[in-house]
Amino acid sequence: MNSKTNLRELFFQECEDLLESLTDGFAELEHDSTDMETINAVFRAVHSIKGGAGAFGMETLVEFAHAFENLLDEVRAGENTVNPEMLSLFLQSGDHLADLVDAAQSGTEPDLVHGGELLAQLLTLSNAGGDAVPAAGGAPETSCTNEIGDVDFQPLTLDLDSPLSEGEEAGPVVMRFTALKDLYVNGNDPALLFRALEEMGDLSVEADLTALRSLAELDWDEPAITWTLTLDTTRTETEIREVFEFVEGFCLLEFLSDDPGSDTPVDPAPPHSAGPDATAPANASMAGSPTDQDSVRSDGPTRKAAGTKNTIRVDLDRVERLINIVGELVISEAMLSQSVTEMKLDSDNKVGTAMGQLKQLSSQLQESVIAIRAQPVKSLFQRMSRIVREVSQTTDKPARFATEGDYTEVDKTVIERLVDPLTHMIRNAVDHGLEDRSARAAAGKPEQGTVTLSAAHRSGRVLIRLSDDGGGINRDKVRSIAEARGLISPDAELSQSEIDNLLFLPGFSTNDEVTNLSGRGVGMDVVKNEIQALGGRVSIESEPGCGTSLTISLPLTLAVLEGMIVEVAGATVVVPTNMLRETLRAAEATIHAMGPGDRVLASHGEMIPVIDLGAFLGFRTPPQDLSEHTLLLIDSETGARIATVVDHLHEQREVVIKGLEKNYGQVVGISAATILGNGQIALIVDTDQLFEKSRAVQPSALFDKAIGA
Amino acid sequence: MDHAEAFQGNEREIVTFRVSDQEFCVDIGYVREIRGWSPTTVLPHAPDYVKGMMNLRGTVLPVMDLSLRLGLGATEATPRHVIIILVVNDMTVGLLVEAVSDILTVSYEDMKATPDIGSTETKNFVEGFFTVDDRMIRVVDVTCVVPANTGEPR
Numbered sequence: 049m050n051s052k053t054n055l056r057e058l059f060f061q062e063c064e065d066l067l068e069s070l071t072d073g074f075a076e077l078e079h080d081s082t083d084m085e086t087i088n089a090v091f092r093a094v095h096s097i098k099g100g101a102g103a104f105g106m107e108t109l110v111e112f113a114h115a116f117e118n119l120l121d122e123v124r125a126g127e128n129t130v131n132p133e134m135l136s137l138f139l140q141s142g143d144h145l146a147d148l149v150d151a152a153q154s155g156t157e158p159d160l161v162h163g164g165e166l167l168a169q170l171l172t173l174s175n176a177g178g179d180a181v182p183a184a185g186g187a188p189e190t191s192c193t194n195e196i197g198d199v200d201f202q203p204l205t206l207d208l209d210s211p212l213s214e215g216e217e218a219g220p221v222v223m224r225f226t227a228l229k230d231l232y233v234n235g236n237d238p239a240l241l242f243r244a245l246e247e248m249g250d251l252s253v254e255a256d257l258t259a260l261r262s263l264a265e266l267d268w269d270e271p272a273i274t275w276t277l278t279l280d281t282t283r284t285e286t287e288i289r290e291v292f293e294f295v296e297g298f299c300l301l302e303f304l305s306d307d308p309g310s311d312t313p314v315d316p317a318p319p320h321s322a323g324p325d326a327t328a329p330a331n332a333s334m335a336g337s338p339t340d341q342d343s344v345r346s347d348g349p350t351r352k353a354a355g356t357k358n359t360i361r362v363d364l365d366r367v368e369r370l371i372n373i374v375g376e377l378v379i380s381e382a383m384l385s386q387s388v389t390e391m392k393l394d395s396d397n398k399v400g401t402a403m404g405q406l407k408q409l410s411s412q413l414q415e416s417v418i419a420i421r422a423q424p425v426k427s428l429f430q431r432m433s434r435i436v437r438e439v440s441q442t443t444d445k446p447a448r449f450a451t452e453g454d455y456t457e458v459d460k461t462v463i464e465r466l467v468d469p470l471t472h473m474i475r476n477a478v479d480h481g482l483e484d485r486s487a488r489a490a491a492g493k494p495e496q497g498t499v500t501l502s503a504a505h506r507s508g509r510v511l512i513r514l515s516d517d518g519g520g521i522n523r524d525k526v527r528s529i530a531e532a533r534g535l536i537s538p539d540a541e542l543s544q545s546e547i548d549n550l551l552f553l554p555g556f557s558t559n560d561e562v563t564n565l566s567g568r569g570v571g572m573d574v575v576k577n578e579i580q581a582l583g584g585r586v587s588i589e590s591e592p593g594c595g596t597s598l599t600i601s602l603p604l605t606l607a608v609l610e611g612m613i614v615e616v617a618g619a620t621v622v623v624p625t626n627m628l629r630e631t632l633r634a635a636e637a638t639i640h641a642m643g644p645g646d647r648v649l650a651s652h653g654e655m656i657p658v659i660d661l662g663a664f665l666g667f668r669t670p671p672q673d674l675s676e677h678t679l680l681l682i683d684s685e686t687g688a689r690i691a692t693v694v695d696h697l698h699e700q701r702e703v704v705i706k707g708l709e710k711n712y713g714q715v716v717g718i719s720a721a722t723i724l725g726n727g728q729i730a731l732i733v734d735t736d737q738l739f740e741k742s743r744a745v746q747p748s749a750l751f752d753k754a755i756g757a
Numbered sequence: 758m759d760h761a762e763a764f765q766g767n768e769r770e771i772v773t774f775r776v777s778d779q780e781f782c783v784d785i786g787y788v789r790e791i792r793g794w795s796p797t798t799v800l801p802h803a804p805d806y807v808k809g810m811m812n813l814r815g816t817v818l819p820v821m822d823l824s825l826r827l828g829l830g831a832t833e834a835t836p837r838h839v840i841i842i843l844v845v846n847d848m849t850v851g852l853l854v855e856a857v858s859d860i861l862t863v864s865y866e867d868m869k870a871t872p873d874i875g876s877t878e879t880k881n882f883v884e885g886f887f888t889v890d891d892r893m894i895r896v897v898d899v900t901c902v903v904p905a906n907t908g909e910p911r
Contacts, residue, residue, distance in 0.1 A: 372815065375815065376814065376815035379815060619798070619799060620798075664801075665801035665802075666801045666802050667799070667801065706815075706816075706817040707817075708810070708817060710847075710848065710849075711816070711817065711818040711819060711848045711849050711850060712800075712810070712818070712819045712848075712850075715800055715801065715802065715803070716801070716802050717801050717802065718800070718801060721798070721810060721817045723812050723815065723817070727812055728796070728798060728812070729797075729798040729809075729810045729811065729812050729817055730798065731798065731800070731801070731810075
């Protein structure tokens with residue numbers, strides 16, 4: 049059994065959520081640092097990470113989370129106040145916590161030096177830094193004491209109701225355990241819990257059946273039994289609670305004092321049942337009552353708070369399988385539909401009607417299945433806020449990070465593959481985009497620059513825009529660098545946008561000195577390639593003195609693509625329509641020969657290179673007579689345009705993308721394949737490579753032009 | 758089936774087939790299924806032995822002309838020809854052959870080395886041979902016949 053591994057995975061998934069809520073919390077604290085609700089939420093997130101990490105023996109993580117949690121707890125208890133310095137430490141600690149979680153997940157070594165500094169700062173800020181309360185026992189605590197000496201693990205005063213937590217010897221522990229409906233729904237069994245308790249000591253169990261109604265009135269779905277458990281053990285309350293760790297939120301657990309002489313009142317049940325209602329004890333704890341604090345302290349890894357979105361976690365493989373199956377279903381449907389059409393049935397035939405419905409249903413099914421993979425870009429944006437912070441610190445350029453459209457949904461794969469290009473773009477925006485303090489002051493701008501990341505849906509695509517309020521692109525400088533690097537000839541006439549687009553050329557870096565942030569030889573060309581690999585495009589706009597903005601336009605999903613099905617040299621191929629501008633008959637177009645074999649199309653006063661798709665794919669030599677052919681005008685990201693010669697146009701439709709990489713490899717000129725209605729495979733043309741081809745022929749064309757001029 | 762497991766022990770089953778009037782075989786552990794020939798979609802800029810791509814219930818996979826790959830000349834594929842679907846190095850590929858003949862149980866200890874007279878193709882792609890009755894059955898080295906997927910454009 050690999051249940052341990054599964055639990056571990058579950059923990060990391062939860063960490064992802066918790067870290068997200070942590071980042072959310074910090075963003076709110078930046079606005080209002082006194083909001084108790086937020087501080088509680090942040091505290092709970094850190095605490096839950098610590099709890100889970102402890103269960104898996106991730107010592108470094110526990111140690112750090114513990115120090116972090118202590119400081120937060122003091123803030124929560126009103127013993128410490130949040131100031132900008134502390135907030136900045138919180139943010140860095142949050143980042144480091146995320147690093148530690150990552151390191152634990154991947155089994156790599158975390159950055160202990162940086163972590164050590166942060167840890168020291170956390171301890172310095174914390175009032176309770178010095179006074180040690182003996183650790184309450186258990187693996188994480190022990191390791192913690194080993195590593196950081198006298199730092200206490202449980203900073204809260206634990207004096208009243210649970211003498212056990214001090215680890216002293218005590219009499220039997222009496223607990224009242226009520227299983228809620230969810231406990232059974234989730235497949236837990238109280239008997240197993242009791243068995244686990246039994247291993248700790250002498251256990252006696254007494255069932256309270258008073259709530260149990262007679263058979264006739266019994267509500268089968270509602271559990272009615274409450275157990276009183278008496279456990280004679282030397283274990284601490286924390287250890288006992290660990291037994292119930294995985295049913296938290298699904299049960300009510302009360303620790304009753306076995307000593308009738310004690311003046312501690314019995315807690316009302318809810319505060320002890322941590323979990324979905326964790327806000328309740330947290331709010332209550334603002335009153336500062338020790339019992340309440342205790343209940344929060346020991347609530348272990350909190351389940352995601354109820355009342356948020358109603359979601360389930362599904363293994364990505366399952367979704368992938370579903371998408372594949374539905375993709376095949378759509379193809380089978382198309383094949384069936386084609387056969388039905390070939391049968392030439394009457395128009396009022398039932399089969400035809402049913403086929404129509406089937407077609408509609410299968411396309412709806414496909415859309416819904418693809419939507420499963422869609423995720424808000426929020427998590428991606430949050431990761432970027434960290435990049436802004438780090439770069440702004442390293443470059444000493446204060447920067448504010450603003451986001452818009454956090455809840456715009458994009459395919460999960462797309463989001464994952466956006467991390468690297470976006471990181472690079474953000475580094476550039478802060479490092480190169482924003483001016484330094486003095487320049488900003490001179491331009492009359494606020495000292496703190498602003499970097500805005502926004503996402504929105506536009507006509508079936510996702511637009512992600514990154515803008516800064518910096519100095520804009522220094523076009524003269526860009527130009528002179530491009531000349532110096534031999535990227536353009538000194539007398540080339542370039543429009544402003546052409547100059548801006550020089551930034552995307554391979555091996556271009558405007559910064560004179562190579563910083564350790566950007567300019568490591570990885571230029572914007574890499575960003576551009578990565579975005580293009582996702583079927584997207586990047587464009588750049590810049591206003592001198594006002595800033596620069598980069599816009600990424602992406603398809604909603606990588607699973608389907610809108611394409612024009614065409615025939616060329618006897619083969620059926622798909623041309624993606626996202627960059628298709630116009631189609632026209634070659635017979636009606638003005639085509640001029642240009643040099644040996646090259647041709648250009650005169651259209652709207654432009655000379656557009658003509659490329660034969662069949663020749664591009666190596667299927668034939670370019671036909672001499674184009675009168676029977678059709679031209680597709682295709683745009684590139686940079687605004688260049690070419691005319692592609694094909695034999696016939698068939699139809700425009702959505703096609704399911706089938707990669708060639710797994711069973712074959714990449715193919716020059718082809719981005720992927722799809723399966724047509726007749727079961728045959730059609731290749732999808734990589735239009736960007738058409739432009740590379742056209743550039744390859746351009747020198748001779750330019751030369752001809754020069755001679756003519 | 759787990760390949761590592763499949764190859765344990767010397768008693769193995771092989772699938773034998775004809776290519777250009779010679780008899781070849783592969784270990785049955787590689788074979789996913791056997792289908793009749795249907796037209797493939799030609800790939801641009803592909804090596805000549807890659808006939809094209811076929812659709813196997815929604816999976817797109819390449820079909821190779823084994824005869825051409827072994828240097829025995831191109832195959833004029835007809836509906837009577839057969840595609841053996843193999844899984845090699847996590848890739849699913851089809852081999853175009855003339856006909857499948859048998860499934861035999863052999864012992865790999867009986868495999869004889871390829872004599873040092875063959876052409877380059879034979880040396881590279883034939884691991885050895887079995888003699889069963891009067892027949893000589895050449896063992897195709899599938900890991901060499903199917904080029905490794907390097908992820909590089911080709």
